[in-house]
Amino acid sequence: MSGTCASASQPIDIVLVVAVAENGVIGRNGTLPWRIKSDLQYFRSMTIGRPVVMGRKTYLSIGRPLPLRTNIVISRDPAYAAPGILVAADLAKALEAARGDALRRNADSIAIIGGTEIFKQIMPQAARLVITEVHARPEGDTYFPEIDPGLWREIERRPQPKGPDDDYGFSFVTYERRGAA
Numbered sequence: 001m002s003g004t005c006a007s008a009s010q011p012i013d014i015v016l017v018v019a020v021a022e023n024g025v026i027g028r029n030g031t032l033p034w035r036i037k038s039d040l041q042y043f044r045s046m047t048i049g050r051p052v053v054m055g056r057k058t059y060l061s062i063g064r065p066l067p068l069r070t071n072i073v074i075s076r077d078p079a080y081a082a083p084g085i086l087v088a089a090d091l092a093k094a095l096e097a098a099r100g101d102a103l104r105r106n107a108d109s110i111a112i113i114g115g116t117e118i119f120k121q122i123m124p125q126a127a128r129l130v131i132t133e134v135h136a137r138p139e140g141d142t143y144f145p146e147i148d149p150g151l152w153r154e155i156e157r158r159p160q161p162k163g164p165d166d167d168y169g170f171s172f173v174t175y176e177r178r179g180a181a
């Protein structure tokens with residue numbers, strides 16, 4: 001991802017960052033259905049220095065604030081709080097806080113990191129999808145929304161070798177919204 005800086009007049013892109021199996025599965029029983037250490041490193045490189053926005057259940061599955069990123073957690077529970085995170089009561093408030101943080105950090109994008117509930121609601125506003133395509137079809141209970149080829153154009157695909165700490169092979173795939181400047 002480019003290190004382009006944002007200015008007050010420049011739009012800050014909303015980018016969905018997710019690992020998706022070939023059957024659309026992203027989660028099972030509140031956690032990931034695989035262990036792919038190489039992808040955790042990629043996730044880090046795609047999100048460091050940017051605000052990260054997530055649903056409360058995804059935050060629980062991670063279990064701690066992600067370092068070097070402003071963690072914005074969306075919850076309808078007005079009493080929800082945890083050290084090291086900002087809690088937003090709805091999507092609009094989360095995006096407003098993320099945009100302010102991105103401007104302060106000179107970041108060019110906001111990373112939306114799940115889960116399904118959040119992806120579904122924010123996908124219509126996203127500029128890019130940064131996807132780790134996991135070459136497996138595991139059982140699961142949470143899915144990534146369908147990527148409509150009429151709306152999204154694949155602009156990059158990089159197959160990755162399966163490392164010693166990776167359950168499956170995978171590819172880094174980027175989609176851009178069609179018609180985007």
Ligand SMILES: NC(=O)c1ccc[n+]([C@@H]2O[C@H](COP(=O)([O-])OP(=O)(O)OC[C@H]3O[C@@H](n4cnc5c(N)ncnc54)[C@H](OP(=O)(O)O)[C@@H]3O)[C@@H](O)[C@H]2O)c1
Pocket residue numbers: 017018019020025026027028029030031032054055056057058059061074075076077080088089090091113114115116117118119121142
């Ligand atoms: N493969 C991947 O890359 C990846 C990435 C992320 C997550 N996951 C997996 O996905 C699963 C979790 O996803 P999920 O869809 O079940 O949950 P989620 O999207 O992480 O969180 C859902 C929660 O977010 C809050 N929320 C959602 N929409 C809201 C709105 N409009 N306004 C206010 N609050 C809102 C609610 O919290 P309250 O109940 O507190 O109101 C809701 O219960 C886990 O298995 C996780 O491991 C996988």
